[in-house]
Structure formats: C-alpha cells, structure tokens
Amino acid sequence: MNRRRILLSVMLLASLPLFCGGLFSKSKGKIKSDTPGVTMNLEGPWWSKAKLGPEAKAIEVKTGNYKARKLTRTLTRQAKKEGAEDTTKETWRITSIGPWGKLSKIKVQKNKTTTLKFSGPVIFAPDVKISKPSSKARDQRRIVSIGLKLIGEYGEEYNARVVKLNASGKSTGVAAPMLKIFDKSGKELANGKFAFG
Numbered sequence: 001m002n003r004r005r006i007l008l009s010v011m012l013l014a015s016l017p018l019f020c021g022g023l024f025s026k027s028k029g030k031i032k033s034d035t036p037g038v039t040m041n042l043e044g045p046w047w048s049k050a051k052l053g054p055e056a057k058a059i060e061v062k063t064g065n066y067k068a069r070k071l072t073r074t075l076t077r078q079a080k081k082e083g084a085e086d087t088t089k090e091t092w093r094i095t096s097i098g099p100w101g102k103l104s105k106i107k108v109q110k111n112k113t114t115t116l117k118f119s120g121p122v123i124f125a126p127d128v129k130i131s132k133p134s135s136k137a138r139d140q141r142r143i144v145s146i147g148l149k150l151i152g153e154y155g156e157e158y159n160a161r162v163v164k165l166n167a168s169g170k171s172t173g174v175a176a177p178m179l180k181i182f183d184k185s186g187k188e189l190a191n192g193k194f195a196f197g
Contacts, residue, residue: 010170027154031066034056036073042066052116063110067081068103071156073118090172091165094122094158095149101155120153124177137164146179148194160194 031052033040039053045064052059054074072095078087108114127147150158166172176193183189 007131014105027061027063027110029063029110030058030060031106031108031116032056032113033116033118035073037076038116039074040068040120041070043069044108056115061108063108066106066108068100068106068156069097070101071158073122073152073158089167092162093165095163096152096156096158099155099157101152101157103154103156106109106134117153121160123151123152125149148177 007094013044020092030043033052033053033056036056037054038056039051042050042061045062046064048062050059050066057186075092076089076091079090080087103116105148106116107123125148127149129145131143131145133142148160150160150162153159156173164172164174164176176195178191178193180191181189
C-alpha cells in the first residue's frame with residue numbers, strides 16, 4: 001500500500017512541470033482574419049479567451065488550439081434602390097454559435113500568425129428533416145420539414161436568420177426566400193415561402 005502511494009506521488013510530481021508549463025506558458029503566437037467585419041469569440045488552452053475583429057488585424061494569444069464560440073460576419077455596402085438617384089448604406093449580418101466544422105480546432109504556433117480567411121461565399125443548403133410517427137399516434141404519416149442552412153468555407157453553420165440594417169442601424173427585415181418542390185419529371189408539386197416556427 002505504501003509502495004503504491006509513493007509511486008503515485010512520484011508520478012504526480014513528475015507531471016507537475018508539464019501541467020504548470022502549459023498553464024503558465026509565455027509562448028505567444030498571433031491570429032487574424034483576412035476580412036474586415038468578422039468578429040469571433042475564441043476559447044483556447046487552459047480556459048483562455050480571445051476576441052478577434054471586427055478589424056482585419058492580428059491579435060496576440062497563447063500558443064495552442066482554439067475553438068470558435070461565437071462568430072458574426074458583417075458586410076456593409078452602398079446600395080442603390082430601384083428608381084433612386086442616391087445610394088444608401090446597408091449592413092447585412094449573419095451569426096453562428098456552431099457547429100464549427102474546421103473552426104473547432106484553430107492551431108496557433110509560437111511566433112507565427114494563423115490567418116483565417118472569410119472572403120469566400122456562404123452557401124445556402126437545404127436542411128431536410130423527416131419525422132417518424134409515434135407508435136401511439138393514430139395518424140401514421142411522416143412530416144417533412146425543409147429549412148435552410150448557411151454554411152461557410154470552414155464548414156461552420158450560421159443561423160438562417162439574416163439581419164439587414166439600414167443607415168440608422170435599425171433592422172429593415174429581409175424577405176423570406178421562396179421554395180418550389182418538383183417531382184422527377186419537373187412538374188411543380190408545391191411552392192411557398194420559408195417561415196420561422
């Protein structure tokens with residue numbers, strides 16, 4: 001029994017420098033986004049936290065692996081309404097709280113800069129779910145729900161609710177996307193607009 005305690009104590013003492021070395025590590029690296037308007041909250045080694053953006057500049061962080069916790073992409077542009085002479089400023093915003101795809105492991109190395117590229121497109125993909133009827137239900141039909149997923153270049157998924165702000169910062173709303181369902185022969189079976197809820 002005493003021999004086991006001694007062995008356990010020696011093992012704990014031997015691993016202490018590794019534990020403390022990681023906890024109090026002074027090695028640093030940098031992380032940045034190549035695109036202005038990207039804001040990302042990160043969680044890193046030993047519960048460290050960092051916030052990237054919205055400017056496209058590097059921030060210094062501890063070395064190690066980081067994971068995105070919240071990501072917001074904002075695009076501001078000058079837009080011209082139909083028939084109008086002047087342009088107005090409009091801002092579009094999408095947000096993600098996961099799943100993260102490749103942003104679940106962002107490696108930051110000593111004296112190096114990890115650059116995250118968000119200049120590519122966000123893809124709209126259908127999100128189809130088929131519910132199975134309960135064995136106790138009288139109606140045994142299946143329900144098909146069709147939603148939208150917004151997927152970024154790292155495989156991260158964004159909330160399908162896109163926010164559009166006018167020049168004064170108020171949400172002006174975005175028209176719901178249309179949906180048409182066709183059979184194999186091309187005949188339209190149903191159509192409508194997406195709705196929340």
